[in-house]
Every structure is written in C-alpha cells, then in structure tokens.
Amino acid sequence: MLDVDSARERILAAFSPLPPVEVPLIEASGLVLAVNVVARNSVPPFRNSAMDGYAVRASDTAAASWTAPIALMVIGEAAAGQAAIRRVGEGQAVRIMTGAVMPEGADAVVRFEETDQPATAGCACDEVRILRAAKRLDNVREAGEDIAAGAIVASRGTTLGPAVLGLLASVGQSRTRVYRRPIVGVLSTGNELVEPSRDLEPGMIRDSNAYVVAAMAKQWGAEVRMLGIARDTVPDLTEKLDDARRVDLIVTSGGVSLGDYDLVKDVLRSEGDVAIWQVRMKPGKPLAFGHIGRTPLLGLPGNPVAAAVSFLLFGRPVIRRMLGHDELEPPMVEAVAADSLDNRGQRRHYVRVRLEPSVGGPPVAVSVGEQGAGVLSSLAAADALLVVPESLERVEPGTRLRAIPLDW
Ligand code: AMP
Ligand code: MG
Numbered sequence: 190m191l192d193v194d195s196a197r198e199r200i201l202a203a204f205s206p207l208p209p210v211e212v213p214l215i216e217a218s219g220l221v222l223a224v225n226v227v228a229r230n231s232v233p234p235f236r237n238s239a240m241d242g243y244a245v246r247a248s249d250t251a252a253a254s255w256t257a258p259i260a261l262m263v264i265g266e267a268a269a270g271q272a273a274i275r276r277v278g279e280g281q282a283v284r285i286m287t288g289a290v291m292p293e294g295a296d297a298v299v300r301f302e303e304t305d306q307p308a309t310a311g312c313a314c315d316e317v318r319i320l321r322a323a324k325r326l327d328n329v330r331e332a333g334e335d336i337a338a339g340a341i342v343a344s345r346g347t348t349l350g351p352a353v354l355g356l357l358a359s360v361g362q363s364r365t366r367v368y369r370r371p372i373v374g375v376l377s378t379g380n381e382l383v384e385p386s387r388d389l390e391p392g393m394i395r396d397s398n399a400y401v402v403a404a405m406a407k408q409w410g411a412e413v414r415m416l417g418i419a420r421d422t423v424p425d426l427t428e429k430l431d432d433a434r435r436v437d438l439i440v441t442s443g444g445v446s447l448g449d450y451d452l453v454k455d456v457l458r459s460e461g462d463v464a465i466w467q468v469r470m471k472p473g474k475p476l477a478f479g480h481i482g483r484t485p486l487l488g489l490p491g492n493p494v495a496a497a498v499s500f501l502l503f504g505r506p507v508i509r510r511m512l513g514h515d516e517l518e519p520p521m522v523e524a525v526a527a528d529s530l531d532n533r534g535q536r537r538h539y540v541r542v543r544l545e546p547s548v549g550g551p552p553v554a555v556s557v558g559e560q561g562a563g564v565l566s567s568l569a570a571a572d573a574l575l576v577v578p579e580s581l582e583r584v585e586p587g588t589r590l591r592a593i594p595l596d597w
Pocket of ligand 1: 378379381394396397398399443451492
C-alpha cells in the first residue's frame with residue numbers, strides 16, 4: 190500500500206508545464222503567464238485630472254476661501270480624449286473633466302463643488318470663483334502613477350486574474366504568452382454503464398463519473414474530450430484507448446479493483462506501462478497510473494465518490510502543473526469535527542462535511558450523512574472534505590483537523 194502523498198509525488202514526477210502558446214488576451218484569463226511582461230507605456234500615459242472641475246495654478250488660489258473667493262479667467266475647456274489645450278497662465282483656469290490631459294501651467298484641479306460654477310451643463314462663463322485654496326497636485330493623477338514605462342507589470346508564473354489581465358491591456362498587450370491548457374480525455378469503463386440520454390435496461394446504471402471528472406477538469410482549467418464508455422472487453426478497451434492517445438492526460442474510471450471483469454488493468458498493462466496501486470485513502474484505494482504509448486493515464490476507481498476524491502487529490506495537481514502553476518495543492522482550512530468518527534485501517538479518510546462558521550474559532554465540520562463511496566448525493570451536499578489522518582483511529586467531537594473546501 191502507498192500513502193496519498195507518495196502516490197501524488199510519483200504521479201507528479203511525470204509532468205511539467207505544457208509548451209507556452211500566444212493567445213488573445215481574453216483567452217488568457219485564468220491561465221499562467223509564461224513570460225515577463227514589460228510596460229511599453231506609462232499608466233496613466235499623461236498627467237490628467239482626477240475630478241471634474243477647474244484646472245488652476247495652485248499659487249493663484251492661495252488666498253481663496255468661501256467668504257473671500259478668488260476670480261479666475263476661464264480660457265477653455267478640456268474633456269477626456271482630447272489633446273492638451275492652451276497653457277494656463279497667471280489668473281487663468283480651464284474647465285476640465287475627469288481623465289482630461291492637464292494643461293501646461295496648471296498644477297491642481299478645484300472640484301466644481303468648490304467653485305461658484307455648477308457641474309451641470311456647459312459653462313458659457315468666462316470667469317470662475319474659486320472658494321477654497323488648492324494645494325499643488327490636488328486632484329491630479331501623475332503620468333506613470335500606476336505603472337512606469339519599462340517596469341515589469343506581471344512576471345512569469347503569474348495567474349492571469351481579472352486585475353492582472355487589465356494591467357496587460359493597459360500596457361498594450363492584445364495577445365500574451367501563457368502555458369497551454371491541457372486536454373483531458375475522459376473515459377468510463379464498465380459493461381453496466383449507459384449514457385445519461387439512454388433508457389435503463391435491467392442491471393444498467395448511467396455513467397455519472399464522466400461528468401463529474403469532466404466538470405472538475407474544466408473547473409481547474411483543462412479542456413475536456415469525452416471519450417465515451419468502454420465495455421469490459423479487451424478489444425473495446427484497446428480501441429477506446431487507441432483513440433485517446435492524442436490528449437495530454439487520459440482519465441479512466443472503473444476497472445482497477447479486484448473484480449472478475451476489471452480487465453482494464455490487464456489492458457492498461459499490456460498497452461502501456463501502467464501500474465495499479467493500492468493507496469491508503471478512503472473513499473478510494475485502487476488507482477492506476479502510467480502511460481499508454483506516450484500519453485499519461487490516470488485510472489480512477491469506479492465508485493463515484495472514490496473517483497471524484499481521487500481525481501481531486503491526484504488529477505488536480507497534475508492539471509495545475511501542466512498549466513504552469515507553482516501552487517499545486519488545494520488550499521486547506523482548519524476545522525473542528527462536530528461528530529465522532531471511527532477510522533480504522535490506517536487510511537486517510539476524506540469525510541464529506543459542511544463547514545459552519547463559529548464565533549471566534551475555526552468553522553465546525555458537520556458530516557452531511559451517508560459516507561459510502563458510491564453515494565454521490567452526499568458529495569453534492571458537502572462543501573468540504575474533512576481530512577482524518579491515517580494515524581487517527583477515532584475522531585472525537587471537538588477534534589481540530591484540516592479540511593479541503595470544495596470550490597464547486
Ligand atoms: P469498478 O471499479 O469498475 O468495479 O466499479 C465500482 C463501482 O462503481 C460499481 O458499482 C460500478 O457500477 C460503479 N461505477 C463504475 N463506473 C461508473 C461510472 N462511470 N458512473 C457511475 N458509477 C460507476
Ligand atoms: Mg467496472
């Protein structure tokens with residue numbers, strides 16, 4: 190038997206980030222940057238107004254107050270999107286809108302509310318009374334205040350979330366280099382399985398694993414290829430696996446336990462170098478990993494929850510590594526067990542729980558009920574997996590453990 194961590198290490202050793210590709214910016218969302226991006230321009234590119242008001246020379250307004258306003262001559266108007274207008278000289282002002290280029294000579298903006306001119310409508314006035322002394326650079330955004338030209342805006346390895354993507358757009362990157370999304374081929378195995386669209390004949394069940402696995406893979410950033418259902422026969426399995434070779438990872442479910450019809454493991458062994466392991470975990474235990482030709486294959490157990498938990502523990506880090514992420518493990522939180530629980534057999538138990546907030550302490554992990562490896566409804570009801578270490582034979586209520594929040 191193999192422990193969970195060694196199994197994951199062995200699997201991960203076979204993967205590295207996929208080759209970088211250049212994609213349109215919007216397609217890079219959520220992916221990992223494969224290069225350092227240098228700003229071609231400053232952001233903002235020019236000194237501009239942060240408010241609607243009047244661009245002035247601060248020194249002209251030094252004596253201004255509500256009781257003793259200072260009158261300035263309005264020499265023009267500056268709106269966002271226009272090139273700079275005339276220079277502001279002594280005793281002069283420019284009516285200016287947010288985002289407009291600051292005119293030469295002016296060094297502060299006085300908001301409409303601090304003048305005698307209303308914000309509404311265009312001003313036909315040629316004079317404005319300033320009601321408050323402005324300080325130099327009041328309501329002015331300096332060129333390069335956000336990003337200086339030549340600076341690295343985002344470095345290799347950064348995950349392109351919305352804000353970073355916006356930074357890249359602001360420095361003129363319409364395309365960018367990211368690690369390619371892996372293509373995950375999903376294959377279910379079993380004589381008893383039918384597609385969800387089909388009627389159930391006696392003895393048959395619908396294939397749910399393919400959808401659970403595919404949805405997880407997509408959520409983690411992979412592209413999915415549905416490879417269908419392989420019957421438990423050598424020819425059918427061999428053919429389906431042959432079709433699967435052009436993906437970055439084949440994920441099968443079923444056929445790796447000890448039953449008579451679990452031929453999958455024989456075919457896997459004869460078609461490639463695939464090993465079947467017994468992993469110290471619950472739900473789950475049998476797990477296959479290896480290669481069909483040059484394509485890596487992860488063989489999950491058939492029971493739906495065992496398949497999902499195994500895919501979370503072994504498939505997620507693999508997909509994240511191919512995507513170029515450094516952080517491969519799911520984030521863990523501390524949680525307090527609400528229920529008692531037996532954990533004999535030296536296996537790491539992933540218990541389906543709901544995390545309930547508690548005042549002044551870690552959340553309380555409440556079991557969602559039936560923990561059978563085939564009970565998918567309790568996985569659907571759970572929002573976390575409470576991790577009971579293999580060495581802990583019994584969990585008493587109040588025990589502090591760690592939990593993996595399920596982000597679906
Ligand atoms: P196996 O590991 O192939 O013996 O499967 C273990 C259990 O999981 C059996 O009860 C199977 O019917 C069930 N099972 C296997 N594959 C699937 C699947 N794709 N969807 C739902 N249940 C499955
Ligand atoms: Mg089977």
